[in-house]
Amino acid sequence: xxxxxxxSVSRLTVYTGACADGLEGGTPHLHTASTEAYVVVGxxxxxxxLDLNGLRETALAPGSTVWFTPGTIHRAVNRGGLEVVVVxxxxxxxxxxxAVMTFPPExxxxxxxxxxxxxxxAVDVEEAVxxxxxxxxxxxxxxxxxxxxxxxxxxxxxxxxxxxxxxxxREIWESTVAEQARRTxxxxxxxxxxxxxxxxxxxxxxxxxxERWGMCGHLRxxxxxxxxxxxx
Numbered sequence: 001x002x003x004x005x006x007x008s009v010s011r012l013t014v015y016t017g018a019c020a021d022g023l024e025g026g027t028p029h030l031h032t033a034s035t036e037a038y039v040v041v042g043x044x045x046x047x048x049x050l051d052l053n054g055l056r057e058t059a060l061a062p063g064s065t066v067w068f069t070p071g072t073i074h075r076a077v078n079r080g081g082l083e084v085v086v087v088x089x090x091x092x093x094x095x096x097x098x099a100v101m102t103f104p105p106e107x108x109x110x111x112x113x114x115x116x117x118x119x120x121x122a123v124d125v126e127e128a129v130x131x132x133x134x135x136x137x138x139x140x141x142x143x144x145x146x147x148x149x150x151x152x153x154x155x156x157x158x159x160x161x162x163x164x165x166x167x168x169x170r171e172i173w174e175s176t177v178a179e180q181a182r183r184t185x186x187x188x189x190x191x192x193x194x195x196x197x198x199x200x201x202x203x204x205x206x207x208x209x210x211e212r213w214g215m216c217g218h219l220r221x222x223x224x225x226x227x228x229x230x231x232x
Contacts, residue, residue: 006177026216043081
């Protein structure tokens with residue numbers, strides 16, 4: 001069984017070090033199919049978001065809980081030790097390429113150039129993360145200045161980039177989110193009948209953290225699709 005509701009969870013330490021515009025923080029990007037939530041557990045910062053309503057900044061402090069839907073370009077800005085628990089809908093889809101970074105339009109419109117800019121090398125990863133972030137910040141600033149027309153063009157390019165992956169995403173979604181919904185429906189049917197057999201299948205599951213370089217910072221992610229099941 002996947003994490004509750006077919007979601008995924010990770011702990012994010014937002015990047016430090018100045019970006020191309022002098023701010024510290026993550027790589028601006030959007031998700032094409034998934035909603036993301038931040039639950040702030042430490043430090044302070046802001047969340048920059050860009051959609052057809054324009055550019056917005058939301059203050060982040062311990063206890064802040066915000067979430068944003070597909071198409072919302074977002075960038076975590078670190079103003080002092082920003083630590084976030086990230087909850088993502090559609091577990092498996094973000095890991096399968098659901099996100100598109102805000103590289104300049106000539107890069108996003110070319111699948112080969114986008115892949116080259118987005119892929120991190122096996123060595124000198126930290127430097128590559130910085131270059132990737134700066135390139136996305138440059139594109140983000142252009143989008144913020146370009147208004148709805150520029151943003152709609154970016155959306156079209158983002159959809160074209162991920163289109164070849166959608167069939168695979170649908171398989172992931174069917175085995176996680178849709179399966180969780182079907183399981184809950186079956187449980188409600190059983191409870192309506194007074195059937196408690198499913199309670200005998202109770203189990204404790206655990207997913208140890210796996211550290212990796214994320215778009216917004218250092219991630220301690222969890223493989224919620226393949227948990228350790230404690231039965232003894």
